[in-house]
Amino acid sequence: MKIAKPIFYISTFFCILNILFSFHLYAKELCILNRGVAFGLEFGQEIPISIFLLLLLSFLVYRLEKDIRYLILSISILGLSNLLVRIFLGNVCDYISLLNISFNIADCGIVLTSILTSGYLLLSYSKE
8 A cells, every 4th residue: 555654644744733723723712622532522531541542553553564554653643633732722622513523634534544544454354
């Protein structure tokens, strides 16, 4: 898969963009504050859960082959942007709202890259 590495670079760009948008829109009070983890689910321990998930993904990056490594790393870097925003602002800043669902570009990237990663895994295992 020749697009795995470019996806990582695009994810890094969206990570930085998400942080900049979040801080800017938070200062102007133009974002929806998301206290939960995924889809607004609240567990009360969002930062430790996020750190655990990033550590788990980092372990996978270390153990997996080259192409899938870049895809997992892309998901990690996008998740890291939300974690950094949560640490500095206390919440994740969601600034896109569609059909009563609020999210940010890091969330979009995580979902799209997860779908791509799942497809890659399904196709690579079906060839064996």
